[in-house]
Amino acid sequence: MVDDVLRRCVLMAAPLMLSACVARPPTIAHVHLGHALTGVHVTPGKQGYLLVAEKQAEDVFALAQKATTGADLAQLKADVAAAVNATNSTTEFGLKHSLVMASNHISFAATSPDASKNVQDAAPVFAHDTVRVVERCELIGLLGKDVAASSSVKEAQLLAGEIAVLAKANLEGEDADHDGVVGNQPAEFGMKQLRAELDGIIARENPPYRTVDQWYLFNLVKLPNGRWVFDKLGRGGNIDGYQ
Amino acid sequence: MPLMHRIALALLPLAACAAQAHEGATCQVNAPAAVVSARSAFAAQPDSLPALFRLADALVEANCYDEAVHALEEGEERHPRNPELQAKLRTTRSLVSEQTYFAGLEQAEVAARVSRNVLRCSRLGDLNACDEALKLKPNDLDILMAKGDAQLAAGKPADAEQTYLRARQFAPDEAKLGTQLAAAQSQRQAALASCQKGTGDAALAACQAALLRGADDEFTVHTRLAQIYQQRNQPAAALNAYIAANSLRRGDRSVALGIVAITDADPHRDAVASAARGSALLTLRRGTEALAALRQAQALAPAMPDLRNQIVQAQTLARVEAKARTSESAAATPTRVAETAPAQPAKKYSNETEASRSY
Numbered sequence: 243m244v245d246d247v248l249r250r251c252v253l254m255a256a257p258l259m260l261s262a263c264v265a266r267p268p269t270i271a272h273v274h275l276g277h278a279l280t281g282v283h284v285t286p287g288k289q290g291y292l293l294v295a296e297k298q299a300e301d302v303f304a305l306a307q308k309a310t311t312g313a314d315l316a317q318l319k320a321d322v323a324a325a326v327n328a329t330n331s332t333t334e335f336g337l338k339h340s341l342v343m344a345s346n347h348i349s350f351a352a353t354s355p356d357a358s359k360n361v362q363d364a365a366p367v368f369a370h371d372t373v374r375v376v377e378r379c380e381l382i383g384l385l386g387k388d389v390a391a392s393s394s395v396k397e398a399q400l401l402a403g404e405i406a407v408l409a410k411a412n413l414e415g416e417d418a419d420h421d422g423v424v425g426n427q428p429a430e431f432g433m434k435q436l437r438a439e440l441d442g443i444i445a446r447e448n449p450p451y452r453t454v455d456q457w458y459l460f461n462l463v464k465l466p467n468g469r470w471v472f473d474k475l476g477r478g479g480n481i482d483g484y485q
Numbered sequence: 486m487p488l489m490h491r492i493a494l495a496l497l498p499l500a501a502c503a504a505q506a507h508e509g510a511t512c513q514v515n516a517p518a519a520v521v522s523a524r525s526a527f528a529a530q531p532d533s534l535p536a537l538f539r540l541a542d543a544l545v546e547a548n549c550y551d552e553a554v555h556a557l558e559e560g561e562e563r564h565p566r567n568p569e570l571q572a573k574l575r576t577t578r579s580l581v582s583e584q585t586y587f588a589g590l591e592q593a594e595v596a597a598r599v600s601r602n603v604l605r606c607s608r609l610g611d612l613n614a615c616d617e618a619l620k621l622k623p624n625d626l627d628i629l630m631a632k633g634d635a636q637l638a639a640g641k642p643a644d645a646e647q648t649y650l651r652a653r654q655f656a657p658d659e660a661k662l663g664t665q666l667a668a669a670q671s672q673r674q675a676a677l678a679s680c681q682k683g684t685g686d687a688a689l690a691a692c693q694a695a696l697l698r699g700a701d702d703e704f705t706v707h708t709r710l711a712q713i714y715q716q717r718n719q720p721a722a723a724l725n726a727y728i729a730a731n732s733l734r735r736g737d738r739s740v741a742l743g744i745v746a747i748t749d750a751d752p753h754r755d756a757v758a759s760a761a762r763g764s765a766l767l768t769l770r771r772g773t774e775a776l777a778a779l780r781q782a783q784a785l786a787p788a789m790p791d792l793r794n795q796i797v798q799a800q801t802l803a804r805v806e807a808k809a810r811t812s813e814s815a816a817a818t819p820t821r822v823a824e825t826a827p828a829q830p831a832k833k834y835s836n837e838t839e840a841s842r843s844y
Contacts, residue, residue, distance in 0.1 A: 345586070353579040355572060362575065366582030373589040380597030388605070400608060 268454045270470045271361055273462045274351035276454030278344040283460045285335050291344035298337040299413045299433045301328045306406035315395045322402055326386035329379045338379035345369045364443040371428040378408045512549035519543040541573060550581045607631035610638050626655045633665055642672035643697035680709055689713050704733045711743055720747050728761045741765035756786035772802025
């Protein structure tokens with residue numbers, strides 16, 4: 243009787259034990275993708291770069307919209323300055339910086355020894371497709387400087403309106419060629435289209451991409467010889483300038 | 486912002502092309518010694534992986550990423566599934582895309598600057614921004630149109646007309662361009678009328694607005710501007726306007742009189758003013774004075790164009806004048822007067838007897 247129970251227990255536990263034995267760490271390429279998607283140790287809230295970029299794009303749009311309604315020049319300038327900061331700040335992971343970092347990490351994924359052909363092919367395309375958002379960010383910065391230097395409420399309002407249009411395009415994409423479709427080519431892309439593109443890359447992965455555990459996300463380090471490894475001491479560090 | 490969007494769309498593909506064109510030119514024409522040496526070593530041993538890697542490394546070191554990828558891809562055919570070759574190929578391909586990406590980011594900065602200037606030009610009528618945008622894209626139809634619109638809005642119809650005419654070279658059938666050009670021409674005609682008939686500041690502003698380089702009425706406007714400046718006691722500006730008129734139509738007597746009158750009052754003339762005075766005096770058939778003024782101009786600016794020709798004319802005229810003077814004086818002075826004129830007493834010097842003395 244005892245033997246029978248024991249045998250049943252062993253049989254029931256076998257699949258669990260087997261799955262524990264075959265559980266593998268994620269590929270290095272997928273950890274890099276995870277930094278773009280899920281989390282990385284340096285960002286505010288340790289969120290993935292693309293998540294940070296999306297949040298900043300929303301904030302920029304909200305601040306720019308607020309600025310367009312302002313009749314007080316000082317307040318309008320303050321709102322635009324905040325929008326510019328959320329767009330271009332490096333230290334506070336503004337939209338541009340976060341997006342460039344997301345793109346960099348997808349490129350890191352493509353150069354990893356275990357990268358799939360899908361990632362290798364898609365990384366340069368994704369990098370190219372981010373350029374229009376980066377350009378809008380640059381333009382927001384330039385117009386922000388013009389607002390800061392302006393002594394006319396009318397001029398500042400007009401410029402704030404343009405910043406709001408750019409911020410909306412960065413969020414949702416635009417219809418630059420007036421074909422009635424928003425974001426149907428890279429020159430019209432905003433964060434929405436870039437997110438869809440990255441989701442497409444992930445969906446095509448084989449073996450499938452699975453959400454990477456935080457331990458792996460925060461403990462991937464690059465050795466001086468260029469190899470990527472997991473820091474077994476789990477120091478969550480930033481070795482060799484890797485961010 | 487359709488205008489800015491169209492410009493942005495046009496600028497995006499430039500980045501990759503520029504980066505690739507630059508790399509290709511550098512790698513093929515001025516390849517560094519390390520690349521040349523690695524190429525010959527690899528040519529001698531085309532099946533050697535170490536030789537291939539040395540070549541790829543040398544090419545990467547010289548930023549010749551595309552060529553490095555090609556070399557490694559060719560090696561891949563000879564050494565399929567070699568992990569080291571695969572890794573190197575992957576890294577080098579990444580360098581190519583990185584290079585294109587960074588070129589794209591740089592291009593984004595340029596495109597943003599153009600868009601900012603176009604926006605300021607078209608929405609705020611900022612003519613400096615128009616010019617800045619045109620520096621980067623001199624033949625861009627949209628920017629030219631925006632500049633023309635800004636000039637028209639700023640009450641500069643002649644400048645607007647000129648800008649629209651330049652834009653029309655790139656889009657002869659653009660309907661909006663035709664409409665705007667007609668508006669500029671109409672505004673300029675109105676300004677021209679005020680320039681001719683008006684007085685004071687309004688007339689001056691109208692003349693400045695109507696002044697169009699190369700137009701049939703350019704001489705008339707310059708002359709009118711000169712008169713207005715003279716009335717306002719602004720001799721330097723008046724002289725400039727007269728000089729401009731004189732350069733368009735040499736030989737006009739009223740312009741020549743204006744130039745001579747202004748330069749008579751100022752003996753400290755620069756090369757341009759002296760040349761203008763010389764030219765004006767030539768028009769007034771005062772050869773000797775013209776020759777002096779032109780020679781002064783030549784001394785100040787020997788390379789000034791057309792001076793030599795005018796000096797020759799002035800010399801001819803001066804000789805004619807001299808002859809005429811001689812004839813006149815010969816006709817006016819009877820010879821016997823000279824004969825009967827009292828002889829001047831011979832001068833006596835105190836040292837006359839001292840022949841050896843030096844004076």
